[in-house]
Every structure is written in C-alpha cells, then in structure tokens.
Amino acid sequence: MNQQNFPVQVAPLESCREPGPEERSMLRKVLDRVGQYCQSRSLFVLHYCTGCGAIELPPSMTSRFDLERVGMQPMVTPRQADILLITGYLSVKTLKRVILTYEQMQSPKYVMGFGSCTINGGMYWNSYATVKRLGDYIPVDTYIAGCMPRPEAIQQGFLDLIERIDGGRAVAWKDYYRNYDRYLGHQQHLFGRDWLTPTDVVGEAAHYRLAGDGTLGPHTALLDQYAGYHQAWGVPREQYAELEASS
Amino acid sequence: MDFDWQHMLIELLVMPTLAFVVGLVMVLMARRLRARIERRVGPPFWQPLWDILKLYSKRTQVSHGHMHEISIIVLLGGMIAMEVFLPVPGFDTFAHHGDALTLIYLMMVPTLGMALGVSACANPNGSIGIARALTAMLAYDVPFIITVAGAAMLYGTTSLPEIIAIQQQQGLEGWGAVQMPLLALAALISMQAMLGKEPFEIYVAPAEIATGPMTEMSGKFLGSMFIMQCFQLYTVSVLYTTLFLGGGENWATFLIKIFVVVAIPMTLTNIFPRYKTEAVVAWLWKWPTAIALVGLFVVMMR
Ligand code: SF4
Numbered sequence: 277m278n279q280q281n282f283p284v285q286v287a288p289l290e291s292c293r294e295p296g297p298e299e300r301s302m303l304r305k306v307l308d309r310v311g312q313y314c315q316s317r318s319l320f321v322l323h324y325c326t327g328c329g330a331i332e333l334p335p336s337m338t339s340r341f342d343l344e345r346v347g348m349q350p351m352v353t354p355r356q357a358d359i360l361l362i363t364g365y366l367s368v369k370t371l372k373r374v375i376l377t378y379e380q381m382q383s384p385k386y387v388m389g390f391g392s393c394t395i396n397g398g399m400y401w402n403s404y405a406t407v408k409r410l411g412d413y414i415p416v417d418t419y420i421a422g423c424m425p426r427p428e429a430i431q432q433g434f435l436d437l438i439e440r441i442d443g444g445r446a447v448a449w450k451d452y453y454r455n456y457d458r459y460l461g462h463q464q465h466l467f468g469r470d471w472l473t474p475t476d477v478v479g480e481a482a483h484y485r486l487a488g489d490g491t492l493g494p495h496t497a498l499l500d501q502y503a504g505y506h507q508a509w510g511v512p513r514e515q516y517a518e519l520e521a522s523s
Numbered sequence: 524m525d526f527d528w529q530h531m532l533i534e535l536l537v538m539p540t541l542a543f544v545v546g547l548v549m550v551l552m553a554r555r556l557r558a559r560i561e562r563r564v565g566p567p568f569w570q571p572l573w574d575i576l577k578l579y580s581k582r583t584q585v586s587h588g589h590m591h592e593i594s595i596i597v598l599l600g601g602m603i604a605m606e607v608f609l610p611v612p613g614f615d616t617f618a619h620h621g622d623a624l625t626l627i628y629l630m631m632v633p634t635l636g637m638a639l640g641v642s643a644c645a646n647p648n649g650s651i652g653i654a655r656a657l658t659a660m661l662a663y664d665v666p667f668i669i670t671v672a673g674a675a676m677l678y679g680t681t682s683l684p685e686i687i688a689i690q691q692q693q694g695l696e697g698w699g700a701v702q703m704p705l706l707a708l709a710a711l712i713s714m715q716a717m718l719g720k721e722p723f724e725i726y727v728a729p730a731e732i733a734t735g736p737m738t739e740m741s742g743k744f745l746g747s748m749f750i751m752q753c754f755q756l757y758t759v760s761v762l763y764t765t766l767f768l769g770g771g772e773n774w775a776t777f778l779i780k781i782f783v784v785v786a787i788p789m790t791l792t793n794i795f796p797r798y799k800t801e802a803v804v805a806w807l808w809k810w811p812t813a814i815a816l817v818g819l820f821v822v823m824m825r
Pocket of ligand 1: 327328329363364365390391392393394398399400422423424425
C-alpha cells in the first residue's frame with residue numbers, strides 16, 4: 277500500500293489491528309462473549325423487497341412460522357437494522373440504493389442474499405440491467421438458494437446465520453472495511469468513476485481500527501479526485517468530460 | 524425535616540433499577556400479548572434484555588453531534604427522576620417530598636429531550652415525528668390534567684402517598700375507580716395516548732414516517748429509547764394504580780395491579796388502526812375531555 281499518493285491518511289496498519297483473542301483481558305473476553313450472544317439472539321431485519329422473493333417473507337414472519345421466536349423483528353430504517361435482506365434480483369439502479377442503505381447500517385451488520393438471482397443472476401443471467409453477483413458489490417454473509425426459496429429454507433438460512441454470529445464467524449462486514457478498494461472498484465465499474473456515497477467508509481475504517489491492506493487503492497484515490505467536483509452526486513457533464521480527458 | 528441519608532441513597536439506586544426490571548417484563552408481556560392475538564408464539568423470556576444489550580454492543584455508533592448525546596441523557600434523566608418520585612410499597616421517602624404536580628412537570632421532560640435529539644439528527648421523518656409527539660402531548664394532557672385535578676379535589680391533597688393512604692383506609696369503596704369512574708375512564712384513554720399506542724400511535728408510525736423520532740437512532744441511542752419505553756410503561760401504570768386502584772398494599776398486589784393496567788392498552792392497541800394527527804387531537808379534546816369534565820362536575824357536586 278502506497279500511502280503517499282492518497283490524501284486520505286489511514287493510521288499505520290499496526291495500530292489498526294484489532295486485539296487478538298489471546299491479548300484481550302478476561303473482562304473484555306466475557307463482555308465480548310455476552311455481546312456476541314445477544315447479537316445472535318436479537319436480530320432486526322431490514323427487508324429490501326424489490327425482487328419477487330419478498331412474497332415468501334410474510335409466511336415466515338407471521339403465525340405459520342413466526343420468526344419472532346428466534347428474536348427476529350422487522351425494522352424500518354437502516355440505522356436500526358442488523359440484517360439487510362436482499363430478496364431477489366437487483367437492477368443497476370436499485371443496487372445503488374442497496375449500497376447507500378448498507379453503508380448507513382451500524383456494524384456488526386449482516387447481508388443475506390435471497391434466491392438464485394443474488395447468487396449468479398438466476399433467470400435474469402443474460403439481462404443487461406441486472407446485477408449478477410451481489411457479493412461483488414457488498415459482502416454477503418449467507419445466500420439462500422432457490423427460485424424462490426420456501427419459508428423452511430429461509431428459516432434454515434436464518435438459523436445458520438444465528439449460529440455463525442454466536443460463534444463469531446459472521447464477519448463479512450469487516451471485509452467491506454478491509455477490502456473497500458475492491459468493492460468500490462466493482463461499484464465504479466457499474467456506476468462510473470465519479471461514484472460517491474455520503475458515508476466516509478475509509479474514515480470509519482480508520483476510526484474503528486478496521487482498516488486493512490485493501491482499504492486504500494487506486495479506486496479510493498478516484499474517490500478523492502472526484503470528491504472536489506461533487507456537491508452530492510452527479511458531476512455536470514462538461515466537467516466530467518474534462519476530467520475524463522485529463523486522467 | 525430530618526433526612527435519612529442512607530435510606531434516601533438506597534432508594535435513589537433501587538427505584539430506577541426496579542422500574543427498569545419491571546418495565547422489561549412489561550415489554551415482554553406486551554410483545555407476547557401481541558403475538559397471542561396474532562396466533563403466534565412470541566419472543567423468548569429474555570428477548571427485551573437481549574435487544575437492549577445487543578444495541579449497546581454495536582461496534583460502530585453514529586452520533587449526530589453533542590446535542591444528540593445530551594438529549595439522551597435529558598431523556599433518561601427525566602425518566603429516572605420520575606421513577607424516584609413514584610410511591611411504591613416500601614419506598615416512598617421521595618414521594619412524600621414531591622406530588623402529582625411534580626410528576627406532571629417531569630412527564631414532559633423526556634419528550635422535550637427527544638425533541639432536542641431529533642433536531643440534531645436533521646431527518647425529515649424525525650422532525651415530523653417529534654412535531655406529532657408534541658401535538659399528541661397537547662392533546663392528551665388536557666383530559667389528563669382535568670383527571671388529576673378531580674382526584675386532588677376528591678382526596679383533598681395532591682400528595683401521592685396520602686392519596687394511597689386514604690384509599691387503603693376505606694377499602695374497595697375508597698378506590699378512585701369506584702369513587703369517580705368517569706375520571707378513571709378518561710384517564711385510561713389518555714393513558715393510551717400517553718403510551719403512544721394505536722389508535723393514537725401517530726408519532727412512531729413505522730409504515731408511514733419510519734418510526735419518527737427514532738429514525739436516525741442507532742446502537743446505544745436506540746437502546747436508550749428501548750430503556751425509556753420500559754420506564755414509560757412502568758411510570759404510567761404506577762401513576763394510574765396510585766390514583767385509581769388504591770396503590771399497592773404490598774409488592775404482590777402492587778405488581779398484579781400495574782400489570783393489569785398495562786395489559787389494557789397493550790391489548791387494545793392490537794385491534795385498532797391509526798388515527799390521523801388532527802383526528803387524534805379532535806378526538807381527545809372531544810370525548811375524554813368531555814367525560815373528564817362531567818366526572819369533575821360529579822366530584823364537585825358531592
Ligand atoms: S431468484 Fe427467482 S424468485 Fe427470486 S428474484 Fe430471482 S427470479 Fe424472482
């Protein structure tokens with residue numbers, strides 16, 4: 277990682293490292309364990325229902341299968357949610373919203389890809405407008421195969437996720453901070469090089485000591501380059517052309 | 524007046540803790556009731572506690588500035604102050620120093636604290652939510668204050684421990700609910716609005732304004748909101764029990780009474796849709812206020 281080229285400074289890697297299990301004090305270990313257990317037993321779900329799979333959610337939530345038994349509750353804003361449930365295919369346009377939503381959620385956060393569309397494009401595999409692999413753009417914890425998966429499969433997926441959170445193995449969200457450059461690269465490939473989100477992921481990674489080797493790179497450098505030209509989104513066409521020519 | 528410092532200190536620590544624990548069980552009861560009405564099983568016993576611990580153990584916490592953080596302290600501080608002034612069996616040192624009017628004042632503090640925090644978040648859903656919450660407060664306070672005035676007139680005092688003592692001396696006939704049934708009914712309705720439950724659930728409204736004041740709250744901030752909910756259920760039910768159901772002779776009857784009181788709005792909330800904001804104000808200023816005024820008239824005619 278070559279830091280001189282980037283105006284955004286991330287603290288040197290050594291201090292960015294999380295303390296390993298053997299370095300933690302006894303109290304810290306106990307607290308972490310309690311936290312982990314509570315995180316696995318209380319999950320607030322944000323449904324992103326643009327795909328057809330959403331129709332299988334009401335039966336899983338209501339009296340037939342009742343997911344509240346395992347502590348799952350629907351929530352309405354990304355700030356409050358733990359699980360982002362992507363219920364099916366995403367078009368290029370809706371993927372933007374998913375990324376904005378994902379970045380607003382508070383870690384630890386989990387993403388669940390729902391149906392074969394999120395895995396490999398499903399029956400839209402040759403469509404020009406849909407996203408083929410969700411895992412390229414945001415880190416996904418669990419996929420549920422099927423077109424569409426039945427409530428039993430959905431429940432099994434949730435139970436698996438709960439088990440992995442309890443065991444401390446559901447850490448895909450850390451990957452987003454550690455390898456932000458790679459995810460951002462895929463996003464820029466779809467949305468253009470001036471793609472920018474309101475959440476400062478690099479800053480967050482540095483603040484919470486989650487940065488890794490792949491946090492900064494050529495793609496995050498583009499982020500800085502275009503940030504000056506942006507107010508929110510969308511650079512005026514002429515400016516964009518100038519930039520394209522100069523770079 | 525001589526102060527028993529030790530006793531007071533213990534009370535300061537024990538009463539909010541008790542309120543929190545009882546409140547947690549009340550939240551659990553509310554969720555289980557909802558589940559049963561929808562023919563579901565409902566959450567496990569420790570769920571409310573797990574939710575709060577989970578929210579506090581979030582790794583990243585978004586704060587929207589100092590005002591956002593201070594507001595949470597104002598909100599919880601107001602709630603804790605309220606718990607201390609409530610008379611419960613065995614602990615009423617502070618209740619002797621405050622009275623019903625103190626509580627009415629303190630009841631506004633959490634809502635105002637919430638308004639401070641939401642203004643720092645600058646989320647339109649939050650602003651709409653808090654505007655609705657303050658409007659609702661204007662609406663339900665009118666019948667509620669008439670009710671408290673009626674009770675004060677009947678018992679000749681605003682001191683809550685004295686009100687309890689008077690009711691307990693006279694037995695079941697002395698209960699506020701028997702002496703002034705109309706006021707008790709009006710208070711029940713304004714309690715429903717105070718807890719923000721359907722049909723008066725205008726400021727949370729998840730499907731409409733994305734939980735209003737809580738839209739931008741995440742992690743520990745949302746956790747504090749959940750704690751506030753526990754305190755709120757406890758406060759309102761204890762106040763109602765004190766004014767109308769003769770308070771608690773001992774902890775057993777006290778707990779039974781407050782849980783029955785909470786069960787009423789929690790059941791009703793599941794069978795009603797939501798009013799519009801202006802309809803809530805119109806309805807609360809019309810029916811419960813009219814009932815409370817008639818009740819007040821009856822009390823004054825005695
Ligand atoms: S996997 Fe099947 S059911 Fe799910 S969104 Fe794709 S086409 Fe629809």
